[in-house]
Amino acid sequence: MSTHLARPSYAAVLRVPHARRTFGAALVARLSYGTVSLAVLLSVTRATGSYAVSGAVMSLFGGAAVFLMPLRASLVDRHGPRRALLPMATLYGTFLCALAALTWQSGAPTPLVAAAAALAGACAPPLGPTMRALWAELVTDRSLLPRAYSLDGVAEELLFVSGPALVGVLVGYAPPASGILLSALLNTAGTCAFVTAPRMPGPRPTPRGKGPGGVRGLLPPVAVATGVGLTLSGIELLVLAFAAERSYDSALVPWVLGALSAGSAVGGLVNGAVRWRTPARVRLCRFAAGLGLTIAAAGLAPNLWTLTAAMACAGAFIAPALTTAYLLADETATEGAKTQAGAWVNAAVNAGSSGGALVTGLLIGRMPLALCFALAGGTALVAAAAAGSRASLSASTAWGEDPQAARVGAAASR
Incomplete structure (x- = not known):
């Protein structure tokens, strides 16, 4: 990269x-x-x-x-x-x-x-x-x-x-x-x-794209946003169960989750300070895969301190993944659907967050905790694979994205 x-x-x-x-x-x-x-x-x-x-x-x-x-x-x-x-x-x-x-x-x-x-x-x-x-x-x-x-x-x-x-x-x-x-x-x-800000835009032209409301090529960012939401929504329960299983004080759990947030903040700042030569879609898949692999590996941590370090590393992929998802949505949406494109990504993150905690709660206690971490990370890996697959590209094209324009944009971003 x-x-x-x-x-x-x-x-x-x-x-x-x-x-x-x-x-x-x-x-x-x-x-x-x-x-x-x-x-x-x-x-x-x-x-x-x-x-x-x-x-x-x-x-x-x-x-x-x-x-x-x-x-x-x-x-x-x-x-x-x-x-x-x-x-x-x-x-x-x-x-x-x-x-x-x-x-x-x-x-x-x-x-x-x-x-x-x-x-x-x-x-x-x-x-x-x-x-x-x-x-x-x-x-x-x-x-x-x-x-x-x-x-x-x-x-x-x-x-x-x-x-x-x-x-x-x-x-x-x-x-x-x-x-x-x-x-x-x-x-x-x-x-x-x-x-009331001076540069507030007025109404945008009605979009005429083939996709819903002119929002085109959104499958990759929406897939990754959903996967990230699903992965993160169960982390709190997983960390709490990890601490209880090893008889740590539950008061330490917020510090572990704080490491996740701190890692995300640092990762987001570093991501924005770097001029990437690889296309946004490739970065999107890599960030999601990095998050999934790190969360899956975190379940093998021997103690809470190692888990905290793993959470900080996992957090470093969160903000870059979501930022890139929003950026890709903005790039692929028609001029009259920029806000709507970002809203679909936002809704995907929150929808994933709503469902993941319920599933995680049902799995904890019914299977080894390390496997629960692996399954949580696996959702981000599946999302990365879906966003990078040929089927995803076909679906984006079906929604109205011009494949030639996509190739030109990718070449320009290099």
Whole structure:
């Protein structure tokens, strides 16, 4: 894999006109997605006294947010961020406030709580896909675009680490439902600031590609995103089971998972700081394969310290894999479907994350733990194989990707 370091640095991305303001506003709004899950879980559990109800409510909220994301993203492409995101953010904030009011005290009516959560999830603005599509318009120097995507991915990773910590501090002084109100405020205020940025694009032309909504050639990035989500969703349970099997204190588990996040952040920054000569699709498969092999090997770790090191190594492939998936989706989508393309990748990651934990929970205790790690890593390997297969190329072509254009793009990227 031939590479060489490129200049300028990440600072060059933030020096792009209007980038700091636009990216900063987007991060404020996206922090809501780092705080809302824990806030909803804690407040619904406290209000209903039932873990089963809180789990069902979270499933409704997450399912509506994830599976309707491509539809919401298509509205952003069709009408432009200003006209599409503000109504979504207003509705999202309104339904979150209703959910907070319902769960402020115990005895909340379950059907109303579930309805408010589902409606809030259905309206969640697709801020991540919109920001990633906007980077392509803000950054005129195309060599900076991978850095912008890597910076975006690492920042998002930090949001999902800091968000729960922020809620944890808040609930020490106020009811858990206050975390839901905070999430509503962050999203609404951040979105308002985001859509008023000077370089915000208007409606894009209606796509005329052969694929759904003009989104073309998405099978490789969506396959890898799903595989990465499936692999990572069971890691928490696997690490917890590893610690319990060897009689380690469960308080050490967050440090192991922190190593995974730290590795991802470092890997994302390094990935963006390198000018790759190999095509994005090849890198995508290699990153996914590297993640799968490392997770599979982690199950053979003799102790928790070795496992921690293995998790850090595995994390180094996460952000590069997802960043490359988003980059490839942006490259292959038609001009009028950039946001929708990123939303499909985002939805794939989250859909994989939703299903993997359930399967992992059923397997632990029924087969050796090392085999469970191997199966978790195997999903990423299968995804890498699917993304790199001839069948994948055929499917992408069937969706409307021009094989000649793909060859030209690959040659240019070398």
